[in-house]
Amino acid sequence: MSHDNSSPSFLQHHFNDVEQQYDTAKFGMWAFILTEVLTFGGLFVAYVVYRSWYPEMFINANLLLDVNKGLLNTVVLITSSLTMALAIWAIQKKNKNLSLAMLILTFIFAFMFLGIKYLEYSHKFEVGQLPGEYYSYMGPEVAHINNPHIFFSIYFLMTGLHGLHVAIGMGLIGWLIYATAKGNLHSEYYTPMEMIGIFWHLVDLIWIYLFPLFYLIG
Amino acid sequence: MTENKKNYLTYPKGIMSWLLTLDHKRIGLMYLFGGLAFFFLGGLLAMGMRLELAAPGNDFMSNDTYNNIYTLHGAIMIFLFIIPAIPGALGNILLPLMLGAKDVAFPRLNLASFYIYTLGALFVLYTIIAGGVDTGWTFYTPYSTTSTSNVIPMTMGIFVIGFSSILTGLNFIATIHKMRIPGLTWYKLPLFVWALYGTSLVQITATPVIAITMVLLILERLLGIGIFDPALGGDPVLYQHFFWFYSHPAVYIMILPAFGIISEIIPVHSRKKIWGYKFIAFSTLSIAFIGFLVWGHHMFTSGQSVFSQIVFSFITYFVGIPTGVKIFSWILTMYKGQVSFTPPMLYALSFLFLFTIGGLTGIFLGAVALDIHLHDTYFVVAHFHYVMQGGTIVAFLGGLHHWWPKSMGTMYNHTIASICAFGVFIGFNGTFFPQFLLGLRGMPRRYATYDPQYADLHNYSSFWSVILGLSIFFAIMNLLWSLRKSNKLDPGTNPWGAMTLEWTHTTSPPHPHNFEEEPVLEHGPYDYDKVIVKPTFKK
Numbered sequence: 001m002s003h004d005n006s007s008p009s010f011l012q013h014h015f016n017d018v019e020q021q022y023d024t025a026k027f028g029m030w031a032f033i034l035t036e037v038l039t040f041g042g043l044f045v046a047y048v049v050y051r052s053w054y055p056e057m058f059i060n061a062n063l064l065l066d067v068n069k070g071l072l073n074t075v076v077l078i079t080s081s082l083t084m085a086l087a088i089w090a091i092q093k094k095n096k097n098l099s100l101a102m103l104i105l106t107f108i109f110a111f112m113f114l115g116i117k118y119l120e121y122s123h124k125f126e127v128g129q130l131p132g133e134y135y136s137y138m139g140p141e142v143a144h145i146n147n148p149h150i151f152f153s154i155y156f157l158m159t160g161l162h163g164l165h166v167a168i169g170m171g172l173i174g175w176l177i178y179a180t181a182k183g184n185l186h187s188e189y190y191t192p193m194e195m196i197g198i199f200w201h202l203v204d205l206i207w208i209y210l211f212p213l214f215y216l217i218g
Numbered sequence: 219m220t221e222n223k224k225n226y227l228t229y230p231k232g233i234m235s236w237l238l239t240l241d242h243k244r245i246g247l248m249y250l251f252g253g254l255a256f257f258f259l260g261g262l263l264a265m266g267m268r269l270e271l272a273a274p275g276n277d278f279m280s281n282d283t284y285n286n287i288y289t290l291h292g293a294i295m296i297f298l299f300i301i302p303a304i305p306g307a308l309g310n311i312l313l314p315l316m317l318g319a320k321d322v323a324f325p326r327l328n329l330a331s332f333y334i335y336t337l338g339a340l341f342v343l344y345t346i347i348a349g350g351v352d353t354g355w356t357f358y359t360p361y362s363t364t365s366t367s368n369v370i371p372m373t374m375g376i377f378v379i380g381f382s383s384i385l386t387g388l389n390f391i392a393t394i395h396k397m398r399i400p401g402l403t404w405y406k407l408p409l410f411v412w413a414l415y416g417t418s419l420v421q422i423t424a425t426p427v428i429a430i431t432m433v434l435l436i437l438e439r440l441l442g443i444g445i446f447d448p449a450l451g452g453d454p455v456l457y458q459h460f461f462w463f464y465s466h467p468a469v470y471i472m473i474l475p476a477f478g479i480i481s482e483i484i485p486v487h488s489r490k491k492i493w494g495y496k497f498i499a500f501s502t503l504s505i506a507f508i509g510f511l512v513w514g515h516h517m518f519t520s521g522q523s524v525f526s527q528i529v530f531s532f533i534t535y536f537v538g539i540p541t542g543v544k545i546f547s548w549i550l551t552m553y554k555g556q557v558s559f560t561p562p563m564l565y566a567l568s569f570l571f572l573f574t575i576g577g578l579t580g581i582f583l584g585a586v587a588l589d590i591h592l593h594d595t596y597f598v599v600a601h602f603h604y605v606m607q608g609g610t611i612v613a614f615l616g617g618l619h620h621w622w623p624k625s626m627g628t629m630y631n632h633t634i635a636s637i638c639a640f641g642v643f644i645g646f647n648g649t650f651f652p653q654f655l656l657g658l659r660g661m662p663r664r665y666a667t668y669d670p671q672y673a674d675l676h677n678y679s680s681f682w683s684v685i686l687g688l689s690i691f692f693a694i695m696n697l698l699w700s701l702r703k704s705n706k707l708d709p710g711t712n713p714w715g716a717m718t719l720e721w722t723h724t725t726s727p728p729h730p731h732n733f734e735e736e737p738v739l740e741h742g743p744y745d746y747d748k749v750i751v752k753p754t755f756k757k
Contacts, residue, residue, distance in 0.1 A: 035384050036426070054451070131441060132441055133441070133450070149450065153443040153445055
């Protein structure tokens with residue numbers, strides 16, 4: 001049951017041809033994207049429930065977020081999606097060096113995103129804008145409202161889970177850089193790059209929802 | 219006929235070739251034995267409960283011990299046995315064979331999913347060693363956020379096992395879409411494949427929600443995030459919504475593969491084409507879909523609005539329609555067939571009786587007024603077990619007997635297997651039918667002690683549970699005993715005269731790469747009216 005000698009080395013034993021292998025990978029990836037959407041879906045439901053219960057609290061607590069940093073992060077992440085797409089385009093056009101450069105840029109943008117997020121988080125830790133029991137901030141924005149800690153519970157959960165995805169994405173992109181540099185990925189076979197690209201666009205897309213829902217409701 | 223062909227059990231050799239295998243059949247077997255080990259453990263816990271309940275007082279254990287035992291029984295049986303057992307074991311072994319494929323779509327992911335399951339199982343075992351958990355398998359807040367027992371390792375285990383379930387579902391969906399041989403169109407698929415497809419859809423869409431729910435519960439305990447804590451402005455009932463949004467569809471993760479097994483066993487052992495192929499196929503998908511819209515029927519007493527109660531109750535009745543379609547199709551398949559009472563068929567017939575009772579009592583519980591009376595009583599316990607044990611586990615045992623010669627290449631003793639199947643049927647009814655009566659009379663669930671008025675029925679239930687436990691134990695021992703060398707079957711054997719690819723185009727046990735050459739489809743899976751496939755059974 002082995003393939004004949006003409007079949008390429010990247011074809012796994014249980015597939016008949018390259019096309020079937022590619023289609024299957026892509027199909028599986030979209031199914032995985034669906035599970036990701038549902039994972040975040042649970043938290044979006046929590047967001048909707050608590051925002052409908054405490055509409056004023058959400059608006060007041062939202063004033064405590066740093067819109068500029070959020071906006072900057074949005075730009076950084078959208079740009080990284082562009083460079084990711086360009087990396088795939090470049091490898092299709094057999095331009096290995098351009099593809100590598102684009103992957104490295106994507107990696108740097110992902111790192112920048114987490115860096116900016118770190119600055120935001122550390123400020124919140126300093127002033128006590130923290131989830132649940134650990135919340136201690138009593139500034140004028142939240143002087144007359146109840147339960148601002150709920151806002152921060154949901155904020156940290158959703159942006160934290162998203163940040164975890166960015167970190168995982170960085171690991172995957174790092175691996176892509178290695179595999180492309182070694183020549184394992186090329187214009188004939190770049191399926192992993194395309195799949196990780198789909199994942200990266202999802203991470204971007206989720207942020208595009210998170211940004212207005214947390215930063216722009218005031 | 220003693221030629222020594224290569225098969226997946228003996229080639230390649232060595233422990234590492236098993237632990238690092240990418241072969242779906244070996245992964246399936248590892249799931250099978252893992253699942254059976256937890257089935258045994260969960261069964262022992264059940265016997266512990268029945269022992270305590272045989273008489274009214276605290277005869278053998280304290281209330282705390284009892285709370286631990288029923289929680290572990292529920293969590294182990296559901297998360298470590300029933301959910302992974304049929305898709306993980308039988309599904310893994312059979313799916314690629316039924317499709318004519320060499321393996322599942324993502325073999326490495328398949329192995330990863332087994333090890334993720336193992337990791338989750340370690341968390342659960344740790345929970346037991348560390349002293350158990352006493353919240354019930356549903357982990358309702360606020361008790362689960364305040365209980366001093368080991369809620370975190372247990373829910374962590376369930377979180378981890380969830381990923382194994384998602385990966386298996388994802389793998390199966392991609393396999394069914396992309397790995398079929400040419401000519402094997404959707405309507406020529408065996409119905410077990412349709413059942414796995416429906417199951418996998420639910421697995422990939424519902425399981426992420428339980429995963430995130432378990433994370434919320436863990437963070438609530440660790441960091442006091444307040445989402446479920448009314449003192450911090452949160453809502454404990456939100457937990458119930460999250461939990462049942464997964465756990466009701468999860469009921470269909472547990473029962474749909476069982477439906478698939480029954481759809482295979484009945485036509486083969488009745489030697490007749492399945493009645494209503496498309497009805498059965500699409501009823502599977504409609505159950506999977508409706509299953510997402512009915513979670514509120516677990517919460518009729520949670521203070522939800524009357525409007526929600528009516529809507530959830532109304533939609534719940536819709537589940538009965540596709541389920542009824544299946545039952546009638548199976549009965550019509552047997553009508554005027556050549557029914558042979560082989561051990562797998564005995565389990566399938568038991569299933570029809572037991573699952574029908576389980577399903578009909580589900581209609582009782584879907585009615586709001588009746589449910590408010592029966593909520594949290596033994597009626598619910600009995601209903602649940604009629605569906606999950608009388609349904610899923612009986613079908614699983616039937617499937618195990620049906621495909622045992624295929625996957626292991628040996629045949630078990632039919633007389634012992636039949637006696638055990640009969641014992642399971644009698645023991646099961648004896649154990650759980652009295653619990654309907656107990657529930658109607660007001661016996662609440664999850665109590666170690668009870669009023670003397672319930673003593674007779676409890677005592678009766680405990681007595682028959684011994685018959686049930688022993689029957690299952692000996693049924694599985696009978697299978698394992700068949701594995702001795704002298705019992706080897708001829709590799710070409712097709713003992714039931716089945717027509718699906720795993721029987722007609724490969725050896726028993728199958729070749730390491732499933733088929734020596736890609737199979738060519740000659741007939742549909744149940745074309746008993748067109749082609750004659752004779753049962754062959756040689757040693």
